[in-house]
Amino acid sequence: xxxxxxxxxxxxxxxxxxxxxxxxxxxxxxxxxxxxxxxxxxxxxxxxxxxxxxxxxxxxxxxxxxxxxxxxxxxxxxxxxxxxxxxxxxxxxxxxxxxxxxxxxxxxxxxxxxxxxxxxxxxxxxxxxxxxxxxxxxxxxxxxxxxxxxxxxxxxxxxxxxxxxxxxxxxxxxxxxxx
Amino acid sequence: xxxxxxxxxxxxxxxxxxxxxxxxxxxxxxxxxxxxxxxxxxxxxxxxxxxxxxxxxxxxxxxxxxxxxxxxxxxxxxxxxxxxxxxxxxxxxxxxxxxxxxxxxxxxxxxxxxxxxxxxxxxxxxxxxxxxxxxxxxxxxxxxxxxxxxxxxxxxxxxxxxxxxxxxxxxxxxxxxxxxxxxxxxxxxxxxxxxxxxxxxxxxxxxxxxxxxxxxxxxxxxxxxxxxxxxxxxxxxxxxxxxxxxxxxxxxxxxxxxxxxxxxxxxxxxxxxxxxxxxxxxxxxxxxxxxxxxxxxxxxxxxxxxxxxxxxxxxxxx
Numbered sequence: 001x002x003x004x005x006x007x008x009x010x011x012x013x014x015x016x017x018x019x020x021x022x023x024x025x026x027x028x029x030x031x032x033x034x035x036x037x038x039x040x041x042x043x044x045x046x047x048x049x050x051x052x053x054x055x056x057x058x059x060x061x062x063x064x065x066x067x068x069x070x071x072x073x074x075x076x077x078x079x080x081x082x083x084x085x086x087x088x089x090x091x092x093x094x095x096x097x098x099x100x101x102x103x104x105x106x107x108x109x110x111x112x113x114x115x116x117x118x119x120x121x122x123x124x125x126x127x128x129x130x131x132x133x134x135x136x137x138x139x140x141x142x143x144x145x146x147x148x149x150x151x152x153x154x155x156x157x158x159x160x161x162x163x164x165x166x167x168x169x170x171x172x173x174x175x176x177x178x179x
Numbered sequence: 180x181x182x183x184x185x186x187x188x189x190x191x192x193x194x195x196x197x198x199x200x201x202x203x204x205x206x207x208x209x210x211x212x213x214x215x216x217x218x219x220x221x222x223x224x225x226x227x228x229x230x231x232x233x234x235x236x237x238x239x240x241x242x243x244x245x246x247x248x249x250x251x252x253x254x255x256x257x258x259x260x261x262x263x264x265x266x267x268x269x270x271x272x273x274x275x276x277x278x279x280x281x282x283x284x285x286x287x288x289x290x291x292x293x294x295x296x297x298x299x300x301x302x303x304x305x306x307x308x309x310x311x312x313x314x315x316x317x318x319x320x321x322x323x324x325x326x327x328x329x330x331x332x333x334x335x336x337x338x339x340x341x342x343x344x345x346x347x348x349x350x351x352x353x354x355x356x357x358x359x360x361x362x363x364x365x366x367x368x369x370x371x372x373x374x375x376x377x378x379x380x381x382x383x384x385x386x387x388x389x390x391x392x393x394x395x396x397x398x399x400x401x402x403x404x405x406x407x408x409x410x411x412x413x414x415x416x417x418x419x420x421x422x423x424x425x426x427x428x429x430x431x432x433x434x435x436x437x438x439x440x441x442x443x444x445x446x447x448x449x450x451x452x453x454x455x456x457x458x459x460x461x462x463x464x465x466x467x468x469x470x471x472x473x474x475x476x477x478x479x480x481x482x483x484x485x486x487x488x489x490x491x492x493x494x495x496x497x
Binding site for chain 2: 095096097099126128129130136137138139140142167169170171172
Protein backbone atom coordinates (compact mmCIF):
# COMPACT_ATOMS: atom_id res chain seq x y z
CA UNK A 1 0.00 0.00 0.00
CA UNK A 2 1.35 3.44 -0.91
CA UNK A 3 2.02 6.19 1.63
CA UNK A 4 -0.72 8.32 0.13
CA UNK A 5 -3.28 5.59 0.79
CA UNK A 6 -2.38 5.40 4.48
CA UNK A 7 -3.70 8.96 4.89
CA UNK A 8 -7.05 8.06 3.35
CA UNK A 9 -10.04 7.91 5.63
CA UNK A 10 -11.42 4.41 5.95
CA UNK A 11 -14.38 2.87 7.65
CA UNK A 12 -13.72 0.68 10.69
CA UNK A 13 -15.79 -1.42 13.00
CA UNK A 14 -14.94 -1.65 16.68
CA UNK A 15 -16.58 -4.16 18.99
CA UNK A 16 -16.68 -3.15 22.61
CA UNK A 17 -17.92 -4.74 25.82
CA UNK A 18 -19.67 -2.39 28.19
CA UNK A 19 -20.74 -2.86 31.77
CA UNK A 20 -24.47 -2.25 32.11
CA UNK A 21 -24.19 1.03 33.99
CA UNK A 22 -25.40 4.56 33.17
CA UNK A 23 -22.86 6.66 31.28
CA UNK A 24 -20.85 3.71 30.05
CA UNK A 25 -21.74 4.21 26.38
CA UNK A 26 -20.84 7.90 26.46
CA UNK A 27 -17.54 7.08 28.12
CA UNK A 28 -16.77 4.67 25.31
CA UNK A 29 -17.61 7.12 22.55
CA UNK A 30 -15.64 10.09 23.84
CA UNK A 31 -12.19 8.69 22.95
CA UNK A 32 -13.41 8.24 19.37
CA UNK A 33 -14.66 11.79 18.91
CA UNK A 34 -11.72 13.30 20.83
CA UNK A 35 -9.18 11.63 18.56
CA UNK A 36 -10.54 12.62 15.17
CA UNK A 37 -12.79 9.65 14.49
CA UNK A 38 -16.06 10.24 12.67
CA UNK A 39 -18.87 8.15 14.18
CA UNK A 40 -21.02 6.45 11.56
CA UNK A 41 -23.28 4.22 13.58
CA UNK A 42 -23.61 2.55 16.94
CA UNK A 43 -25.27 -0.79 17.35
CA UNK A 44 -26.09 -1.33 20.99
CA UNK A 45 -27.13 -4.92 21.50
CA UNK A 46 -29.14 -4.56 24.67
CA UNK A 47 -30.57 -7.90 25.68
CA UNK A 48 -27.54 -9.70 24.31
CA UNK A 49 -24.75 -10.45 26.76
CA UNK A 50 -21.18 -11.43 26.10
CA UNK A 51 -19.83 -14.57 27.87
CA UNK A 52 -18.54 -12.28 30.63
CA UNK A 53 -21.99 -10.82 31.18
CA UNK A 54 -21.31 -7.51 29.49
CA UNK A 55 -23.27 -5.72 26.77
CA UNK A 56 -21.75 -5.94 23.29
CA UNK A 57 -21.65 -2.69 21.31
CA UNK A 58 -20.60 -2.34 17.71
CA UNK A 59 -19.33 1.04 16.62
CA UNK A 60 -18.70 2.01 13.00
CA UNK A 61 -16.41 4.94 12.46
CA UNK A 62 -14.30 6.62 9.85
CA UNK A 63 -10.71 7.63 10.48
CA UNK A 64 -7.28 7.55 8.91
CA UNK A 65 -5.33 4.40 9.83
CA UNK A 66 -3.01 6.43 12.13
CA UNK A 67 -5.87 8.06 13.99
CA UNK A 68 -7.65 4.74 14.26
CA UNK A 69 -4.68 3.27 16.15
CA UNK A 70 -4.72 6.26 18.50
CA UNK A 71 -8.47 5.78 19.06
CA UNK A 72 -8.05 2.13 20.01
CA UNK A 73 -5.22 3.02 22.42
CA UNK A 74 -7.35 5.79 23.94
CA UNK A 75 -10.30 3.44 24.40
CA UNK A 76 -8.13 0.91 26.21
CA UNK A 77 -6.53 3.67 28.29
CA UNK A 78 -10.05 4.76 29.32
CA UNK A 79 -10.69 1.24 30.57
CA UNK A 80 -13.06 0.27 27.79
CA UNK A 81 -12.79 -3.38 26.86
CA UNK A 82 -12.11 -3.53 23.10
CA UNK A 83 -12.74 -7.07 21.91
CA UNK A 84 -12.12 -6.51 18.24
CA UNK A 85 -10.74 -3.54 16.42
CA UNK A 86 -10.20 -2.96 12.76
CA UNK A 87 -9.86 -6.60 11.87
CA UNK A 88 -13.25 -6.43 10.27
CA UNK A 89 -14.06 -3.29 8.38
CA UNK A 90 -17.13 -2.80 6.30
CA UNK A 91 -16.59 -5.71 4.01
CA UNK A 92 -19.30 -5.07 1.48
CA UNK A 93 -20.22 -2.16 -0.67
CA UNK A 94 -23.21 -1.68 -2.88
CA UNK A 95 -24.33 1.11 -5.18
CA UNK A 96 -27.93 1.82 -6.21
CA UNK A 97 -29.69 4.44 -8.30
CA UNK A 98 -32.94 6.03 -7.22
CA UNK A 99 -35.03 7.94 -9.75
CA UNK A 100 -38.14 10.01 -9.15
CA UNK A 101 -39.35 12.89 -7.05
CA UNK A 102 -36.46 12.49 -4.64
CA UNK A 103 -36.58 15.96 -3.17
CA UNK A 104 -40.36 16.12 -2.78
CA UNK A 105 -40.33 12.72 -1.09
CA UNK A 106 -37.70 13.92 1.41
CA UNK A 107 -34.32 12.57 0.39
CA UNK A 108 -32.84 12.93 3.86
CA UNK A 109 -35.66 10.83 5.30
CA UNK A 110 -35.01 8.23 2.58
CA UNK A 111 -31.33 8.11 3.51
CA UNK A 112 -31.89 7.93 7.24
CA UNK A 113 -34.35 5.10 6.82
CA UNK A 114 -31.72 3.18 4.89
CA UNK A 115 -29.23 3.89 7.70
CA UNK A 116 -31.75 2.83 10.32
CA UNK A 117 -32.00 -0.67 8.91
CA UNK A 118 -28.89 -1.23 11.03
CA UNK A 119 -26.87 -3.21 8.55
CA UNK A 120 -25.52 -0.50 6.27
CA UNK A 121 -24.30 3.07 6.23
CA UNK A 122 -24.75 5.60 3.47
CA UNK A 123 -21.19 6.34 2.41
CA UNK A 124 -21.81 8.62 -0.53
CA UNK A 125 -24.71 10.32 -2.32
CA UNK A 126 -24.70 12.10 -5.70
CA UNK A 127 -27.88 13.86 -6.78
CA UNK A 128 -28.71 15.33 -10.14
CA UNK A 129 -31.81 17.34 -10.83
CA UNK A 130 -31.29 18.72 -14.36
CA UNK A 131 -34.85 20.06 -14.56
CA UNK A 132 -34.98 21.52 -11.06
CA UNK A 133 -35.86 19.95 -7.75
CA UNK A 134 -39.62 19.88 -8.53
CA UNK A 135 -39.02 17.52 -11.43
CA UNK A 136 -37.72 13.96 -11.66
CA UNK A 137 -34.22 13.67 -10.30
CA UNK A 138 -31.76 10.83 -9.91
CA UNK A 139 -29.43 9.88 -7.09
CA UNK A 140 -26.55 7.46 -6.88
CA UNK A 141 -26.16 6.08 -3.39
CA UNK A 142 -23.19 4.06 -2.17
CA UNK A 143 -23.84 1.92 0.86
CA UNK A 144 -21.26 0.15 2.96
CA UNK A 145 -22.30 -2.84 4.97
CA UNK A 146 -20.99 -5.59 7.16
CA UNK A 147 -20.62 -9.06 5.78
CA UNK A 148 -24.04 -10.31 4.74
CA UNK A 149 -25.56 -6.93 5.51
CA UNK A 150 -26.17 -5.87 1.93
CA UNK A 151 -29.19 -8.11 1.41
CA UNK A 152 -30.94 -6.54 4.36
CA UNK A 153 -29.91 -3.05 3.28
CA UNK A 154 -31.20 -3.64 -0.25
CA UNK A 155 -34.46 -4.95 1.11
CA UNK A 156 -34.87 -1.69 3.04
CA UNK A 157 -34.07 0.37 -0.06
CA UNK A 158 -36.70 -1.61 -1.99
CA UNK A 159 -39.31 -0.96 0.68
CA UNK A 160 -38.63 2.76 0.90
CA UNK A 161 -38.54 3.08 -2.91
CA UNK A 162 -41.85 1.26 -3.29
CA UNK A 163 -43.51 3.34 -0.59
CA UNK A 164 -42.29 6.66 -2.06
CA UNK A 165 -42.94 5.53 -5.66
CA UNK A 166 -39.29 5.92 -6.59
CA UNK A 167 -37.67 3.81 -9.28
CA UNK A 168 -34.84 1.72 -7.98
CA UNK A 169 -32.01 0.50 -10.17
CA UNK A 170 -30.34 -2.26 -8.19
CA UNK A 171 -26.88 -3.65 -8.69
CA UNK A 172 -26.39 -7.25 -9.68
CA UNK A 173 -25.78 -9.32 -6.62
CA UNK A 174 -24.04 -12.65 -6.31
CA UNK A 175 -24.44 -14.34 -2.95
CA UNK A 176 -24.92 -11.02 -1.17
CA UNK A 177 -21.94 -9.37 -2.87
CA UNK A 178 -22.10 -6.94 -5.74
CA UNK A 179 -21.14 -8.75 -8.92
CA UNK B 180 -32.23 -35.55 -37.20
CA UNK B 181 -30.90 -35.46 -40.74
CA UNK B 182 -32.87 -34.92 -43.93
CA UNK B 183 -36.00 -33.97 -42.02
CA UNK B 184 -39.23 -32.96 -43.70
CA UNK B 185 -40.34 -29.73 -42.10
CA UNK B 186 -43.75 -28.10 -41.80
CA UNK B 187 -43.38 -24.43 -40.89
CA UNK B 188 -46.20 -22.54 -39.21
CA UNK B 189 -45.73 -18.79 -39.34
CA UNK B 190 -44.21 -16.86 -42.22
CA UNK B 191 -42.77 -13.88 -40.38
CA UNK B 192 -39.04 -13.11 -40.40
CA UNK B 193 -38.17 -16.37 -38.61
CA UNK B 194 -40.53 -18.69 -40.53
CA UNK B 195 -39.37 -17.28 -43.86
CA UNK B 196 -35.71 -17.67 -42.91
CA UNK B 197 -36.24 -21.29 -41.86
CA UNK B 198 -37.89 -21.86 -45.23
CA UNK B 199 -34.98 -20.24 -47.01
CA UNK B 200 -32.19 -21.95 -45.06
CA UNK B 201 -33.62 -25.46 -44.50
CA UNK B 202 -32.03 -26.77 -47.70
CA UNK B 203 -28.60 -25.56 -46.56
CA UNK B 204 -28.94 -27.84 -43.55
CA UNK B 205 -30.02 -30.83 -45.64
CA UNK B 206 -33.72 -30.62 -44.83
CA UNK B 207 -36.75 -30.16 -47.03
CA UNK B 208 -39.89 -28.14 -46.37
CA UNK B 209 -43.12 -29.94 -47.21
CA UNK B 210 -45.51 -27.28 -45.91
CA UNK B 211 -45.52 -23.67 -44.82
CA UNK B 212 -48.42 -21.60 -43.54
CA UNK B 213 -48.93 -17.92 -42.76
CA UNK B 214 -51.97 -16.60 -40.92
CA UNK B 215 -54.25 -17.03 -43.96
CA UNK B 216 -52.95 -19.66 -46.35
CA UNK B 217 -50.65 -22.65 -46.71
CA UNK B 218 -48.40 -24.05 -49.41
CA UNK B 219 -47.99 -27.83 -49.38
CA UNK B 220 -45.90 -30.21 -51.47
CA UNK B 221 -45.09 -33.71 -50.29
CA UNK B 222 -42.03 -33.75 -52.58
CA UNK B 223 -40.63 -30.58 -51.02
CA UNK B 224 -41.65 -27.00 -51.75
CA UNK B 225 -39.89 -24.78 -54.23
CA UNK B 226 -38.88 -22.42 -51.44
CA UNK B 227 -37.85 -19.57 -53.73
CA UNK B 228 -41.22 -19.58 -55.48
CA UNK B 229 -43.05 -19.56 -52.12
CA UNK B 230 -40.93 -16.67 -50.82
CA UNK B 231 -41.53 -14.69 -54.02
CA UNK B 232 -45.24 -15.26 -53.78
CA UNK B 233 -45.26 -14.16 -50.14
CA UNK B 234 -43.35 -11.00 -51.07
CA UNK B 235 -45.53 -10.21 -54.08
CA UNK B 236 -49.00 -11.21 -52.88
CA UNK B 237 -48.64 -11.32 -49.10
CA UNK B 238 -49.66 -14.99 -48.84
CA UNK B 239 -47.68 -18.21 -49.22
CA UNK B 240 -50.15 -20.43 -51.06
CA UNK B 241 -53.68 -21.53 -51.98
CA UNK B 242 -54.43 -24.06 -49.26
CA UNK B 243 -56.08 -23.54 -45.90
CA UNK B 244 -53.74 -23.14 -42.95
CA UNK B 245 -54.98 -26.52 -41.68
CA UNK B 246 -53.51 -28.24 -44.74
CA UNK B 247 -50.01 -27.56 -43.39
CA UNK B 248 -50.85 -29.50 -40.21
CA UNK B 249 -52.22 -32.38 -42.28
CA UNK B 250 -49.03 -32.65 -44.36
CA UNK B 251 -46.70 -35.62 -44.01
CA UNK B 252 -43.86 -33.99 -42.07
CA UNK B 253 -41.27 -35.11 -39.49
CA UNK B 254 -40.85 -31.85 -37.60
CA UNK B 255 -43.32 -29.04 -37.00
CA UNK B 256 -41.58 -25.66 -36.76
CA UNK B 257 -43.90 -23.40 -34.74
CA UNK B 258 -42.95 -19.80 -35.57
CA UNK B 259 -46.27 -17.99 -35.19
CA UNK B 260 -46.29 -14.81 -33.07
CA UNK B 261 -45.89 -15.23 -29.30
CA UNK B 262 -49.18 -14.94 -27.44
CA UNK B 263 -49.72 -14.85 -23.69
CA UNK B 264 -52.23 -16.68 -21.49
CA UNK B 265 -53.50 -19.76 -23.36
CA UNK B 266 -50.66 -19.29 -25.91
CA UNK B 267 -53.04 -19.93 -28.81
CA UNK B 268 -53.02 -20.73 -31.65
CA UNK B 269 -49.43 -21.90 -31.16
CA UNK B 270 -50.30 -24.34 -28.40
CA UNK B 271 -52.95 -26.16 -30.46
CA UNK B 272 -50.52 -26.51 -33.34
CA UNK B 273 -48.00 -28.16 -31.03
CA UNK B 274 -50.70 -30.35 -29.51
CA UNK B 275 -51.75 -31.65 -32.92
CA UNK B 276 -48.20 -32.43 -33.92
CA UNK B 277 -47.41 -34.28 -30.70
CA UNK B 278 -50.67 -36.25 -30.83
CA UNK B 279 -49.59 -37.38 -34.29
CA UNK B 280 -46.23 -38.45 -32.77
CA UNK B 281 -44.25 -35.80 -34.64
CA UNK B 282 -41.40 -33.68 -33.33
CA UNK B 283 -41.88 -29.99 -32.61
CA UNK B 284 -39.36 -27.12 -32.68
CA UNK B 285 -40.64 -23.83 -31.29
CA UNK B 286 -39.56 -20.28 -32.05
CA UNK B 287 -42.81 -19.10 -30.41
CA UNK B 288 -42.25 -18.37 -26.71
CA UNK B 289 -45.92 -18.56 -25.66
CA UNK B 290 -46.39 -22.33 -25.22
CA UNK B 291 -43.09 -22.83 -23.34
CA UNK B 292 -43.42 -19.76 -21.14
CA UNK B 293 -47.14 -19.89 -20.39
CA UNK B 294 -48.05 -23.61 -20.67
CA UNK B 295 -44.81 -25.48 -20.08
CA UNK B 296 -46.35 -28.17 -17.88
CA UNK B 297 -49.19 -28.85 -20.38
CA UNK B 298 -46.61 -29.05 -23.13
CA UNK B 299 -44.41 -31.54 -21.27
CA UNK B 300 -47.49 -33.66 -20.44
CA UNK B 301 -48.36 -33.86 -24.15
CA UNK B 302 -44.76 -34.70 -24.97
CA UNK B 303 -44.74 -37.52 -22.40
CA UNK B 304 -47.61 -39.21 -24.24
CA UNK B 305 -46.05 -38.72 -27.66
CA UNK B 306 -43.30 -40.42 -29.62
CA UNK B 307 -42.27 -36.92 -30.69
CA UNK B 308 -40.14 -34.51 -28.70
CA UNK B 309 -40.20 -30.75 -28.23
CA UNK B 310 -37.24 -28.38 -28.51
CA UNK B 311 -37.19 -24.58 -28.23
CA UNK B 312 -33.63 -23.22 -28.34
CA UNK B 313 -34.73 -20.26 -30.50
CA UNK B 314 -37.08 -18.94 -27.81
CA UNK B 315 -34.25 -17.74 -25.54
CA UNK B 316 -31.56 -15.42 -26.87
CA UNK B 317 -32.15 -15.99 -30.60
CA UNK B 318 -28.95 -17.36 -32.08
CA UNK B 319 -27.33 -17.95 -28.67
CA UNK B 320 -27.29 -21.64 -27.68
CA UNK B 321 -28.49 -20.86 -24.17
CA UNK B 322 -30.86 -23.74 -23.46
CA UNK B 323 -28.68 -26.43 -25.01
CA UNK B 324 -25.72 -25.18 -22.96
CA UNK B 325 -27.86 -25.37 -19.80
CA UNK B 326 -28.90 -28.87 -20.86
CA UNK B 327 -25.26 -29.86 -21.46
CA UNK B 328 -24.16 -28.48 -18.08
CA UNK B 329 -27.11 -30.31 -16.44
CA UNK B 330 -29.77 -27.97 -14.99
CA UNK B 331 -29.20 -29.34 -11.47
CA UNK B 332 -25.62 -28.00 -11.58
CA UNK B 333 -26.62 -24.56 -12.86
CA UNK B 334 -26.88 -22.12 -9.96
CA UNK B 335 -27.87 -18.95 -11.77
CA UNK B 336 -28.64 -17.68 -15.24
CA UNK B 337 -28.67 -14.01 -16.03
CA UNK B 338 -28.56 -12.13 -19.25
CA UNK B 339 -29.43 -9.33 -21.56
CA UNK B 340 -32.29 -10.86 -23.47
CA UNK B 341 -33.95 -7.98 -25.27
CA UNK B 342 -32.10 -6.20 -28.06
CA UNK B 343 -34.51 -3.26 -28.23
CA UNK B 344 -34.17 -2.37 -24.56
CA UNK B 345 -30.41 -2.84 -24.76
CA UNK B 346 -30.18 -0.61 -27.81
CA UNK B 347 -32.13 2.15 -26.05
CA UNK B 348 -30.05 1.97 -22.85
CA UNK B 349 -26.68 1.76 -24.60
CA UNK B 350 -27.54 4.67 -26.95
CA UNK B 351 -28.74 6.76 -24.00
CA UNK B 352 -25.49 6.13 -22.16
CA UNK B 353 -23.27 6.71 -25.18
CA UNK B 354 -24.96 9.86 -26.46
CA UNK B 355 -26.30 11.38 -23.25
CA UNK B 356 -29.80 11.42 -24.71
CA UNK B 357 -33.15 10.97 -23.03
CA UNK B 358 -35.35 7.88 -23.22
CA UNK B 359 -38.06 9.31 -25.50
CA UNK B 360 -35.51 10.61 -27.98
CA UNK B 361 -33.64 7.33 -28.30
CA UNK B 362 -36.84 5.29 -28.45
CA UNK B 363 -38.07 7.41 -31.39
CA UNK B 364 -34.71 6.88 -33.09
CA UNK B 365 -34.94 3.12 -32.48
CA UNK B 366 -38.41 3.11 -34.06
CA UNK B 367 -37.07 4.97 -37.12
CA UNK B 368 -34.31 2.38 -37.46
CA UNK B 369 -36.76 -0.51 -37.13
CA UNK B 370 -35.03 -1.68 -33.92
CA UNK B 371 -38.17 -0.90 -31.89
CA UNK B 372 -41.75 -1.69 -32.88
CA UNK B 373 -44.36 1.05 -33.32
CA UNK B 374 -45.76 -0.28 -30.04
CA UNK B 375 -42.56 -1.05 -28.11
CA UNK B 376 -44.27 -1.98 -24.83
CA UNK B 377 -43.54 -5.74 -25.08
CA UNK B 378 -39.82 -4.94 -25.20
CA UNK B 379 -39.38 -1.87 -23.00
CA UNK B 380 -41.75 -3.05 -20.25
CA UNK B 381 -39.59 -6.15 -19.85
CA UNK B 382 -42.27 -8.68 -20.89
CA UNK B 383 -40.22 -10.23 -23.68
CA UNK B 384 -37.12 -10.64 -21.49
CA UNK B 385 -39.32 -12.02 -18.71
CA UNK B 386 -40.83 -14.69 -20.98
CA UNK B 387 -37.32 -15.85 -21.85
CA UNK B 388 -36.36 -16.00 -18.18
CA UNK B 389 -39.54 -17.93 -17.39
CA UNK B 390 -38.57 -20.48 -20.05
CA UNK B 391 -35.11 -20.77 -18.45
CA UNK B 392 -36.74 -21.21 -15.02
CA UNK B 393 -38.97 -23.98 -16.39
CA UNK B 394 -35.88 -25.75 -17.69
CA UNK B 395 -33.87 -25.24 -14.49
CA UNK B 396 -36.59 -26.15 -12.03
CA UNK B 397 -38.62 -28.69 -14.00
CA UNK B 398 -41.60 -26.51 -14.88
CA UNK B 399 -44.25 -24.70 -12.89
CA UNK B 400 -43.44 -21.16 -14.02
CA UNK B 401 -45.45 -18.69 -16.09
CA UNK B 402 -45.10 -14.96 -16.70
CA UNK B 403 -47.17 -14.37 -13.55
CA UNK B 404 -44.30 -15.78 -11.46
CA UNK B 405 -41.80 -13.21 -12.72
CA UNK B 406 -41.00 -9.95 -10.96
CA UNK B 407 -40.82 -7.59 -13.95
CA UNK B 408 -39.84 -3.97 -14.28
CA UNK B 409 -39.12 -2.19 -17.56
CA UNK B 410 -36.91 0.66 -18.67
CA UNK B 411 -39.55 3.23 -19.61
CA UNK B 412 -38.67 6.78 -18.71
CA UNK B 413 -35.33 6.16 -17.09
CA UNK B 414 -33.82 9.66 -17.34
CA UNK B 415 -30.52 10.28 -19.11
CA UNK B 416 -29.28 11.86 -15.88
CA UNK B 417 -29.50 8.48 -14.11
CA UNK B 418 -27.22 6.97 -16.73
CA UNK B 419 -24.80 9.87 -16.30
CA UNK B 420 -24.66 9.27 -12.55
CA UNK B 421 -23.95 5.60 -13.23
CA UNK B 422 -21.21 6.47 -15.75
CA UNK B 423 -19.47 8.81 -13.26
CA UNK B 424 -19.01 5.74 -11.13
CA UNK B 425 -17.81 3.43 -13.93
CA UNK B 426 -21.19 1.76 -14.25
CA UNK B 427 -24.08 1.65 -16.64
CA UNK B 428 -27.68 0.45 -16.64
CA UNK B 429 -28.92 -2.62 -18.50
CA UNK B 430 -32.21 -4.49 -18.55
CA UNK B 431 -31.07 -7.70 -16.88
CA UNK B 432 -33.07 -10.89 -16.57
CA UNK B 433 -32.11 -13.25 -13.80
CA UNK B 434 -33.11 -16.73 -12.73
CA UNK B 435 -31.73 -17.97 -9.43
CA UNK B 436 -32.88 -19.49 -6.18
CA UNK B 437 -36.24 -20.31 -7.72
CA UNK B 438 -36.94 -16.66 -8.55
CA UNK B 439 -37.35 -14.88 -11.85
CA UNK B 440 -36.55 -11.17 -11.88
CA UNK B 441 -36.25 -8.72 -14.74
CA UNK B 442 -35.41 -5.06 -14.31
CA UNK B 443 -32.95 -2.28 -14.95
CA UNK B 444 -29.72 -3.04 -13.06
CA UNK B 445 -26.44 -1.28 -12.45
CA UNK B 446 -23.61 -3.19 -14.09
CA UNK B 447 -19.90 -2.39 -14.48
CA UNK B 448 -19.48 -0.28 -17.62
CA UNK B 449 -16.95 -2.66 -19.15
CA UNK B 450 -18.28 -5.80 -17.51
CA UNK B 451 -19.47 -8.98 -19.17
CA UNK B 452 -23.11 -7.99 -19.26
CA UNK B 453 -22.62 -4.51 -20.72
CA UNK B 454 -23.05 -5.54 -24.35
CA UNK B 455 -23.91 -2.73 -26.77
CA UNK B 456 -26.64 -2.11 -29.27
CA UNK B 457 -29.01 -4.94 -30.04
CA UNK B 458 -26.63 -7.67 -28.87
CA UNK B 459 -27.73 -10.19 -26.26
CA UNK B 460 -25.70 -12.15 -23.74
CA UNK B 461 -26.45 -15.10 -21.52
CA UNK B 462 -24.32 -15.81 -18.46
CA UNK B 463 -24.66 -19.26 -16.91
CA UNK B 464 -23.19 -19.85 -13.45
CA UNK B 465 -22.46 -23.45 -12.69
CA UNK B 466 -21.54 -25.39 -9.61
CA UNK B 467 -18.36 -26.94 -10.96
CA UNK B 468 -17.54 -25.16 -14.21
CA UNK B 469 -17.74 -21.58 -12.93
CA UNK B 470 -19.39 -18.94 -15.07
CA UNK B 471 -19.92 -19.26 -18.81
CA UNK B 472 -21.02 -16.41 -21.05
CA UNK B 473 -22.25 -16.47 -24.63
CA UNK B 474 -23.14 -13.34 -26.53
CA UNK B 475 -24.75 -13.02 -29.94
CA UNK B 476 -27.74 -11.81 -31.88
CA UNK B 477 -30.91 -12.25 -29.90
CA UNK B 478 -33.24 -11.61 -32.80
CA UNK B 479 -33.34 -11.48 -36.58
CA UNK B 480 -34.63 -13.97 -39.16
CA UNK B 481 -31.51 -15.92 -40.19
CA UNK B 482 -30.02 -15.75 -36.66
CA UNK B 483 -33.12 -17.19 -35.02
CA UNK B 484 -33.65 -19.66 -37.88
CA UNK B 485 -30.14 -21.01 -37.23
CA UNK B 486 -31.24 -21.87 -33.68
CA UNK B 487 -34.40 -23.55 -35.02
CA UNK B 488 -32.36 -25.61 -37.50
CA UNK B 489 -29.82 -26.53 -34.81
CA UNK B 490 -32.76 -27.92 -32.80
CA UNK B 491 -33.91 -29.94 -35.80
CA UNK B 492 -30.39 -31.37 -35.93
CA UNK B 493 -30.58 -32.34 -32.23
CA UNK B 494 -33.79 -34.34 -32.65
CA UNK B 495 -33.48 -38.13 -32.66
CA UNK B 496 -33.72 -39.89 -36.02
CA UNK B 497 -37.09 -41.73 -36.16
